[in-house]
Amino acid sequence: MRWLIPILIYLLIELYAYQAIRTIAKNQWIQLSYIVISILILGYVIYVFANYDRSVGPTKYTLRASGMIMLTVVPKIVLVLFMFGEDIIRVIVAIYRYIIPSTGENEMGYFPGRRKFLSQLALGVASIPFAGLLYGIVKGKYNFKVLKHVLYFDDLPSAFDGFRLTQISDIHSGSFDDADKIEYAIDLINEQDTDMLLFTGDIVNTVASEMDDWIDTFNRIKEYKYGKYSVLGNHDYGEYVTWESQEEKENNFQAIKDIHTKINFNLLLNDSDFIEKDGQRIAIVGVENWGHNFKKAGDLEKASQKINKEDFKILMSHDPSHWEYEVKEHEDHFHLTLSGHTHGFQFGIEIPGFMRWSPVQYVYKQWAGMYNEMGRFLNVNRGFGFHAFPGRVGIWPEITVIELRKGKEEA
Missing domain, CATH: 3.60.21.10 (Metallo-dependent phosphatases)
Known part of the structure; x- marks a missing residue:
């Protein structure tokens, strides 16, 4: 039960991140590869921490799992901020259009092109913390x-x-x-x-x-x-x-x-x-x-x-x-x-x-x-x-x- 809430949060993050991937990459093999990799990472992290031995303490395995969490989740949080923000705007517009009937002029609706552009922008921004974290793991920790x-x-x-x-x-x-x-x-x-x-x-x-x-x-x-x-x-x-x-x-x-x-x-x-x-x-x-x-x-x-x-x-x-x-x-x-x-x-x-x-x-x-x-x-x-x-x-x-x-x- 103690893992339930973190897993639900992780799945919510994954849902929005996957939306961005699916919007940009129409190839099903790319989408499937993303899903498989995400599941493998989540499974590895759960396995490591579920088997954490309090008599041994932190190990290189727990360090590796922590690094994988940061490297995958932080960039995806950036994606969530973009995609969730766009969904909020869509909801606000929908409520506005419901309260104030459309006149047919200057309507704000859902545009696939805008969604794709936002997904591309989100991935570009998310690549920055990903690159920073990757450098920090590979080089930064010994950058004396x-x-x-x-x-x-x-x-x-x-x-x-x-x-x-x-x-x-x-x-x-x-x-x-x-x-x-x-x-x-x-x-x-x-x-x-x-x-x-x-x-x-x-x-x-x-x-x-x-x-x-x-x-x-x-x-x-x-x-x-x-x-x-x-x-x-x-x-x-x-x-x-x-x-x-x-x-x-x-x-x-x-x-x-x-x-x-x-x-x-x-x-x-x-x-x-x-x-x-x-x-x-x-x-x-x-x-x-x-x-x-x-x-x-x-x-x-x-x-x-x-x-x-x-x-x-x-x-x-x-x-x-x-x-x-x-x-x-x-x-x-x-x-x-x-x-x-x-x-x-x-x-x-x-x-x-x-x-x-x-x-x-x-x-x-x-x-x-x-x-x-x-x-x-x-x-x-x-x-x-x-x-x-x-x-x-x-x-x-x-x-x-x-x-x-x-x-x-x-x-």
């Missing part, structure tokens, strides 16, 4: 971008003027399907030649074993003079699958924490550390996941026990909602917070200096890029990997490079 920011702070210790750090987030190793592309991304990280690396959570989708094939790859990340630090994300707690016992869940959680040691990441669990340079220091603070709508394991007070209010602080917190609800107005003044989590929804439009939009902005106030309120900065990394949908459209995987400067930004 290096984004650079320069931030100015009056109270930055002078020894750290020009200090550069690399941030990555949301590896989601269980989704990877191209070793060469991941190797390329590791090379890209190493090429930035910064002073330290900070990883802000979600190393796997669900289970620790997802990272087994990638340990050697991530061990290729070079050693940094001031270290490699990390925190956990919401997916690292194993809470999106069903475990046979609490012990099994706890063993998986420990194995996920052990991954960080295996790739030489210093995992901060509600803790902090200092890095020193020329007799001066800054604090690196790492909290466990704290999300307004997700797990709240992060303890900012516990993580800050070793530091003083006057220390310059970089906070790693996976979910950007933590900054909005607890961090940005905290009396201890966390200068820079690094987050991830949103992936920018892996779908959106970003044209620098012109527009930036993604559906995720209706859920998260801070969803991608750098934010500044009251001299306190938040960077929301768009993520290294991908999850749920096996692609990225307009929101590309990100490697962030941030340079700290002392003083005020020049006008």
